[in-house]
Amino acid sequence: MLSLLCAFSVLPLNIFLPTLPSIAADFHADYGLISLSIAGYAAVSAILELTMGPLSDRFGRRPIALTCLVVFVAGSIGCALATNIQVFLAFRVLQATITSCYPVSMAMIKDTAGKDQAASRIGYAAMAAALAPMLGPTLGGVIDEAWGWRAIFWSLGLAGTALFALCWFTLDETNKNRSSTIRQQLEAYPTLLRAPRFWAYGLCMAFSTGTFYAFLAGAPLAAKVVFDIPPAMLGFYMGTVTAGFVVGSFVSGRYARGYPLTVTMIAGRIVACAGPLIGLVILFTGARHPVAFFGPCILIGLGNGLTNPSAFAGALSVRPNLAGSASGLAGSMMILGGAALSSMTGAVLTEANAAYATLCMMLLAAVIGLIAAFYVLLLDRREALA
Known part of the structure; x- marks a missing residue:
């Protein structure tokens, strides 16, 4: 389950790369502006990495993972329905919340394993996370050719919904020693x-x-x-x-x-x-x-x-x-x-x-x-x- 979360957390970064020219043409936007869907995504991801990890220490790993999936699904649907480049980029930023599932998954591995065993499990999770960006552009190109670029984001939304359901029924809380206050996390x-x-x-x-x-x-x-x-x-x-x-x-x-x-x-x-x-x-x-x-x-x-x-x-x-x-x-x-x-x-x-x-x-x-x-x-x- 955690390997799947890790893989899915990196897939949206590059699955749509083959479609960037199509998106630019559809929105009559400059290609440099469209590239913000990559740079902005990465910048928001870095900020979220700093915030979601501490929040998972305070409120638990499971609620943070589920919340990230909900926001990601909303962002994916918004990208699919976007009528202009500004709306597309705004919802693309919401998609970046899925990246927080990676550090949360790493923390869950640490919660349930010793230091040496955690390294082994993280190795397998990292392997899954590496396979996703290898296959992502090819998959995105196939979907684009068959149904258009919007179908990629509909597919991500559907996959995110399925993953949310899977996590809801199978993902248990692993943080048994939550911090008592937000201040403790700020420290x-x-x-x-x-x-x-x-x-x-x-x-x-x-x-x-x-x-x-x-x-x-x-x-x-x-x-x-x-x-x-x-x-x-x-x-x-x-x-x-x-x-x-x-x-x-x-x-x-x-x-x-x-x-x-x-x-x-x-x-x-x-x-x-x-x-x-x-x-x-x-x-x-x-x-x-x-x-x-x-x-x-x-x-x-x-x-x-x-x-x-x-x-x-x-x-x-x-x-x-x-x-x-x-x-x-x-x-x-x-x-x-x-x-x-x-x-x-x-x-x-x-x-x-x-x-x-x-x-x-x-x-x-x-x-x-x-x-x-x-x-x-x-x-x-x-x-x-x-």
Whole structure:
């Protein structure tokens, strides 16, 4: 159930991407204005990650998940019925509430499992969440061709209603130690931010995600100017990194419970560092085949799939009574880390350095994530000696 919630929380982000030109034409709107349906969605998602997690600590996980689904369904129906771009964007913002189901699901996993077992379960949930955006654009394109772009939002509304019914009958409340006041929740973030261990886990996740976003920012330009890859093939090459994440998440889910969190975190970061490093070595030898660039980048996805479930489980275990707040704050750190690395990569990219600069930025982010993972190991050893 929680894996399904995680998958559905990320599906609406990109399922409608193939239809953006159709939506722009239908509303006679500028394409740049239509793109706000992505940027605005992401911005609202980051804010909601910070608020819904603490609210789930105060009022319970189940009511927050159900409320998010209700608002999402309303937003989906509003998008389907929109008569102009302003109304469409307003209801698109309401759709962003579904993203809060991800941190709430992570908190529910932590509520029902120990630290090591939580890493394993989070690995499986992350695998489901990675599969959804891989399949989403294809599914959206098929629906658009058959029934038009509005059918995508009708389908999301119908799916959200079905998920609400499923959660209503099968999803039990897992937060047995709710905080007594909202003030207590407002004090949660300073408590977490004063914990060095939470910073270590959070920064490890942020820079792991940032490595992938650096790839997203630089790979399209490198594909065009260095490797002359046609757009149809670019989607395939970029999808291999997400496929690597799915594999890494599966391995984490299968084996993480047998090892300390730091083992899988450090192993994942080492694998992720190896990807851009190998790519740089190959490019310096003069190779100009797309596989020379995209092949090693698969290790980025594999390493992130190994690292993030354990790091997320660790972040939630710093203050178990604040699992919802920790989940929301960690999720926001991941979003902000991705946005920062994407912007930094875009700032240094030129047509002349596209491949090298992208790999260097990826390597920088991966190394910082590795340092954060080693800092967790240092904290573990200090506690063992204390």
